[in-house]
Amino acid sequence: MCGLRNGDTLLRCFFITLGCAKNEVDTDRMRALLQIAGVGECESVEDADFVIINTCSFLEVATRESIEATLELAQNDANDVRSKPIIMCGCVPSRYGMELIDELPEVAAFVKADEEDEIVSVVSKVLDVNLISMQTVETNTLRTVEGVSAYVKISDGCDRYCSFCAIPYIRGRYHSRDALSICQEVHALVADGVREIVLIGQDTGVWGNDLPEGHDLAWLLRKVAQEVRPYGGWVRVLYLQPEGMTDRLVDAMRSIPEVLPYIDIPIQHCNERVLRSMNRKGSAKEYRELFDRLKSEIPGLVLRTTGLVGFPGETDEESEELLDFVQAVGFDYTSVFAYSQEDGTAAAKMDEQIDEQTKVERAQRLIDVTEQLGFDSTASHVGEIVDVLIDGMEATDTGYELIGHTWFQAPDSDGAVHIESGEACVGDKVRCKLTDSFCYELVGEMLGNA
Ligand code: SF4
Structure with missing residues (x-):
């Protein structure tokens, strides 16, 4: 049986990732390994057969948030959520190790950060299914990035x-x-x-x-x-x-x-x-x-x-x-x-x-x-002509605008460029004149393709 539930339905996982970009990468790798083993992902916890929560423990407040998120799932009476096995991964298990087994009986398995490549066999054990784990050069570099x-x-x-x-x-x-x-x-x-x-x-x-x-x-x-x-x-x-x-x-x-x-x-x-x-x-x-x-x-x-x-x-x-x-x-x-x-x-x-x-x-x-x-x-960049990498589009009061970022804006941390008119696809690089700014955000006027 490969990723199947009751012999015919695909197993589905709901992922929660807390913490920094490094954790996002680790989740992505687990997602990829599970995908190869035939496990799908779902967007709502209600549809999931199990949950992977990839935790952060950099600061005490992050540890608390990780544990609260876990308990919230385990105590969620709606739509049978509390019955779904929870696998806690990442920094909290790495930091607190075996102590957690007694502290968090709600969790079905703990996976330390350096053990996450074993996620397929952990899921097999928790769900009592026989998933096949494939780790090759390709799977070592496999990602599921959408942006x-x-x-x-x-x-x-x-x-x-x-x-x-x-x-x-x-x-x-x-x-x-x-x-x-x-x-x-x-x-x-x-x-x-x-x-x-x-x-x-x-x-x-x-x-x-x-x-x-x-x-x-x-x-x-x-x-x-x-x-x-x-x-x-x-x-x-x-x-x-x-x-x-x-x-x-x-x-x-x-x-x-x-x-x-x-x-x-x-x-x-x-x-x-x-x-x-x-x-x-x-x-x-x-x-x-x-x-x-x-x-x-x-x-x-x-x-x-x-x-x-x-x-x-x-x-x-x-x-x-x-x-x-x-x-x-x-x-x-x-x-x-x-x-x-x-x-x-x-x-x-x-x-x-x-x-x-x-x-x-x-x-x-x-x-x-x-x-x-x-x-x-x-604001000092207003007036410059720059290349903007298009990340997506957002609804506005009057329709939509393109959202992108320039070389001086790191994704997820800094601001973005808002382009009110023009057409482009996600991943295009367009030439823009920066015409205004508000806080960390910039407004751009599209001049053409970069
Ligand atoms: S010990 Fe912590 S704060 Fe210091 S360099 Fe390493 S990760 Fe950064």
């Missing part, structure tokens, strides 16, 4: 052990994915209509360090660019740590036309004392020099960063220092986090934890400043 942008994971885990972060305990030591499988996946994606490849990992800049071939991210970018070039595609890299910005990488970003001049580089803080306490390198002076160098060497560079406030022992002055720093650098986009005391991390045991109210106030101050920076940066 024009696709995340591609180039590594997992992290060796940096920032004192506030649970990722190394959840995802393990840093391990690069081999170049061949990355390129095969990229090749399949662009051949299937994807026009933007977004390379992700917890720490993309050190890709290759643990592989015997001796290659680095700059080398990988050239390989990936070769795959997307025949299709006029773009390559974007996210999550580069400051120390990962080598001369070779800067040169690759500047000289490979497909690689977008967009750098996402989380600094978390700029104060040297706070950075050391976070077990991170750098200082305001070093970071300032780095960003000045990047801006001078990569024309038109757009910068995204992450700031973390309320770390144990952070003073008001140190928090203000971060605020002044992001203003001085002029980041185009900034994600702001208030420190969260995470079980098992070094920072959770530190004295001088900051009270919640102060953390919220500091985060809000930083958000206010960075939002204005972001709005100003977006």
